[in-house]
Amino acid sequence: MIGWIDPNFLSLCASNATSQPPCPSGAAPGSGDIFLLGFAGLVVGAVGALILLLSVSISGGPFTLAVAQAVLKLPAGATISLVGLFVLQHGILGILTPQSGTALVAWAIIFGVGQQALTQTIDKRANAIMAGGPSAGTPPAAAATLP
Numbered sequence: 001m002i003g004w005i006d007p008n009f010l011s012l013c014a015s016n017a018t019s020q021p022p023c024p025s026g027a028a029p030g031s032g033d034i035f036l037l038g039f040a041g042l043v044v045g046a047v048g049a050l051i052l053l054l055s056v057s058i059s060g061g062p063f064t065l066a067v068a069q070a071v072l073k074l075p076a077g078a079t080i081s082l083v084g085l086f087v088l089q090h091g092i093l094g095i096l097t098p099q100s101g102t103a104l105v106a107w108a109i110i111f112g113v114g115q116q117a118l119t120q121t122i123d124k125r126a127n128a129i130m131a132g133g134p135s136a137g138t139p140p141a142a143a144a145t146l147p
Helices: 033-055 066-089 103-113 115-130 140-144
Strands: none
Touching: 033 066, 033 103, 033 115, 066 103, 066 115, 103 115
8 A cells, every 4th residue: 555655665666777667667666566566476376375275175174274374375475576576676685686677577476486485384284283183282192082
């Protein structure tokens, strides 16, 4: 919302653009730049969520964590995409050079795929819980003696 109201607040435009416009929307930061780049990361998160939902086996119990896992991937994709672009455009790491124009959308997609590395740990833990393994605080002997 802040990027929509004030496009210069979180500008992801390149400062050294030569042949392409420095921003996705043109020569100056536009109100839709942050939305466009965040949406690209969100779409990649949605693809990750779809892949997760297609690979989940339903255990037959009344509860499932798959929907919560899938919903988490959407904002994670958008957030990681925007944070990655901010690091890229401001040269914080010094490894990559700032990009301009529509190349930012491609980088947003690449960074959006990075949500899979973050959410994969959560997916593994949720799958272990749904498989019926003991929880972190329950000793194995106590879990086996339930009536």
